[in-house]
Amino acid sequence: MRPRRWISAVVCVVASATVASCGAGGAANRTADGRTELTIATFNEFGYEELFKEYEAAHPDVKITQRKTGQGDPHHQNLFTKLGAGSGLADVEAVEEGYLSQVMARADQFNDLLEIGPRETTPDRWLKWKADAATTGNGRLIGYGTDIGPLAMCYRKDLFAQAGLPSDPEGVKALFATWGSYFAAGDRFVSKTPGIAWFDSAAQIFNAMHNQHDVGYFDKGDNLVVESNPDIRNDWNAVTSAVAKGQSAKLVAFSSEWNTGFKLGRFATKTCPSWMLGVIETQAGPENAGKWAVTDVFPNGGGNWGGSYLTVPKQSKNAGKAAELAAWLTAPEQQVKAFQARGTFPSQVDALENRALLEHVNTYFDNVKAGALFAAQVQKVKAAQHKGPADGQIQENVFGPALQSVEQGKRADDAWNAAVQEAKKIAG
Structure with missing residues (x-):
């Protein structure tokens, strides 16, 4: 999710009085009425709120407590801090793909889900590249895949029409065919x-x-x-050149100003991994329903951005039941429901062929069959990008701020040089 991520997990969520009981060892956590308490923490939007209620109704002996963090970086920093401390983690912890390599380097601190999870929940349920990324060299499965982020492009139809650009999903495809055509269209747009x-x-x-x-x-x-x-420097040059030409709204993603930007129509296009649909709808609000559209084309052919995993740390006192919950949340039926709720796109093979997914209509985005659109985008993704140590940290804490500094007036070359040095420090 989220992020991504977006945009793209579960984390220990407990009241301050019970935080200490999240550590390893001891009896399972119990509520006052004798139920097993499973703590689960998420970041951004996973679409799980109604699913938690459904699971509790089917499992009256279980109480789910959720902690939801607004952004991924604080969530993961909390995760790694508590891994180092040896206590304080949830029964189920969320991990976004950009941070997965750091978790895999600590795989001995997480349960092998092939051992503690339901027997039928095997890696072949997922797209191969999704499951492979969470599998260690000796075959241990560290995480159940949640969503993936096949890429499409979202845009404001009314603002395109105002600028004299094509505004229907077919007509805009030529504008979004390549990054070159995308930035050229941006020059036309801002001039109008x-x-x-x-x-x-x-x-x-x-x-x-x-x-x-x-x-x-x-x-x-x-x-x-x-x-x-x-490739990295070429992307940098293309983006910073567009900034110099006035194409950027200069907003920090997931900030209050960025949220307001959706509502007030301060920008016309948005890179749209599937999970972004839920973010746009939430932030743009009902007053902008029907103004946003999504098209099944993306510059230079598509790709994947975001997606997460549910893990069960060895600190969990409820590992077996936690694995059952994580397996249920990531099963095809629940992945489809999460997509319908928040646009988090399924990673299980059977879910991608589910009629409810393929026929799903997103009324906010001009009644598009969003499930079928993103299912087609998935076919353009042949493998997950290799994410090395600290990949997510470099993206969030180095290149994001460096690009923001360019938007605020810093010379692009100076910002690039500073980013390179910061990346070297983090990589060691």
């Missing part, structure tokens, strides 16, 4: 619509471009390649 930007954030565009490559900030040997991989 003073005060309205082409895109929301340089970092959001850069991240989408970056996720289309075979490797991220590290090569497959986990060596930092920020300086040696020309």
Whole structure:
């Protein structure tokens, strides 16, 4: 989810009085009425709120307590801090793909779900690349895949029409065919619509471009390649050039200003991994229903951005029941329901063929069959990008702020050099 992520998990959520009981060892946590308490923490939007109620109704001996963090980075920093401390984690912990490599490096602190989970929940239920990413070299499955983030493009039809650009999903495809055509359309747009930007954030565009490559900030040997991989610098140059031409709204993703930008129509396009649909609907609000559209084309062919996993740390006192809950939340039926609730796109093979998914209509986005649209986008993804150590940290804490500094007036070359040095410090 979320993020991504977006945009893209579960975390220990308990009242302050019971936080200490989240540690390893001892008897299972119990509520006052004798039920087993399963703590689960999520970030951004997973679409689980109604599913929790459904699970509790079917399992009256279980009480689910959720803690939901607004963004992924604080969630993961909390996760790694408590892993180091040896206590304080939830029964089920969420992990976003950008941070998965750091979890895999600590795989001995997580349960093997092939051992403690339901027998029928096997890796072949998922897209191969999704399950492979959470499988250790000796075959231990550390996480059940939740969503994935096949990429499409969202845009404001009314703002396109105002700028004299095509506004129907078929007509815009030529504008979004390549990054070159996308930025060229941006030049046309901003020349016709003073005060309205082409895109929301340089970092959001850069991240989408970056996720289309075979490797991220590290090569497959986990060596930092920020300086040696020309794709990274080429993406940087393209995005910062667009910023210089006034195409960016200069908003920080998931900030209050960014949220308001959706509501007030301060930008016309949005890179749209499937989970972003729920974010747009939430932030743009009912007054903008029907103004946003999504098209099944993405510059340079598509890709995947975001997606998460549900893990069960060895600290959990309720590991077996936690694995059952995680398996149920990630089963095809629940993945489809989560998509219908928040646009988090399924990663299980059977879910991708589910009629309810393929026939799902998103009324907010002009009644598009969003399930079928993103199912087609999935077929363009042949493998997950290799994410090395600290990949997510470099994206969130280095390149995001560096691009923001360019939006605030810093020279692009100076910001690039600073980002390279910061990435080297993090990579060690």
